[in-house]
Amino acid sequence: MKIRGTLRAACVLIALAAAGAAADVVTLKDGRVIEGRITAESGGAVTIETMVSNIRTIEEIPKFRIASIERKPLADDFFEPARPASDEDSPPDRVDRRAERDPPSSALRDADEPKTMYVIVPIEGTIGEEVTASGVRDSIEFAHRRRVNHIVFVVDSPGGYLYEARQIMDVLREFDEETVFHTYIDGGAISAASVFAAGADHIYVAPDASLGGAVAYSRNNSTGATQVDAKLNSIWASELAARAESKGHPGDAFRAMAEQTAEAWLTEDGSLHGSRTSPEDEQIDGKSTILTLRASQMVRAEMAELLDLGAESIGKSRDLPGWHETPRIGERAMATAAKRRQRLIDRHSHLRRNLDLAIEAA
DSSP states (O other): OHHHHHHHHHHHHHHHHHHHTOOEEEEETTSOEEEEEEEEEOSSEEEEEEEETTEEEEEEEEGGGEEEEEOOOOOTTTTSOOOOOOGGGSOGGGOOOHHHHSOOOHHHHHTTSOBEEEEEEEEEEEETTTBOHHHHHHHHHHHHHTTOOEEEEEEEEEEEOHHHHHHHHHHHHHTGGGOEEEEEEEEEEEGGGGHHHHTOSEEEEOTTOEEEOOOOSOOOGGGSOHHHHHHHHHHHHHHHHHHHHHTTSOHHHHHHHHOTTOOEEEOTTSOEESSOOSTTOEEEEOTTSOOEEEHHHHHHTTSOEEOSSGGGGHHHHTTOTTEEEOTTHHHHHHHHHHHHHHHHHHHHHHHHHHHHHHHHHO
């Protein structure tokens, strides 16, 4: 009888625990399980409200990553943060009376509010030196490990190497389905740095920001390769324009940033085209210049939104609840990748000097 009573009590406890943990269950193909309340579902993604590190969070999951979905009623206390054991659970001589005299912490007060987490990735310096494709990849992957899918590129770069920009474009394309890319142009996104605007789901600008000047190759006849330069420029311009159009940005604008013979015209209603559509259109780039857009022009063309307060105001602008940064992930990833690249350059230089000495000696 005692054993039977014990088993009955255990079954009751298991049932109560299962009821307390009841929630929608999304099982991913990589084995992870996310529990919470599914708030929206579309053809391509599922939005679930869940708890991450004791913080109420909204997460958007692409359907191609999902193995199964099980819908269950949500327990009333599911979104309550884990709290210390109560006095009733403490031994009589170890009762913690701090809760009686201290007010609740702000962390506990705010825990019930949904949070949208984001990671800032600084794009500062030369593309291919301080800014590398491997650093961008590491930043995104580190963010995803923390279940953060909003990436904010804060850009102030004079440009750099085309081959690195194309690799960055490939990285952004690889993570498109599971990441929302925001680009805030704090100063300039010039030349190769324009790839971060072309690849962004949303573009924001500071009042004095600029974007463009993305021509990649010289057209100077003294190079002896004018036709080759023109062809490669055309390829790069097409790639940049296609990437921009895939994100809903005017491809003609990005083409004019990279190809000297392309034109750009701004209409009265703010549309931007590669040719004139009416007598009232304003030509902002001709066949002998490379397009660089000012912040006011980007806003007028509805390519970007003006934000004075930077990345922290994106949440309010896009109506994202609990817009909250996961700090220093992007900063550390970019710095580490830049140091790794510099070590490879130093090693290459050392080996080359040794080779030159060996050849000289021979």
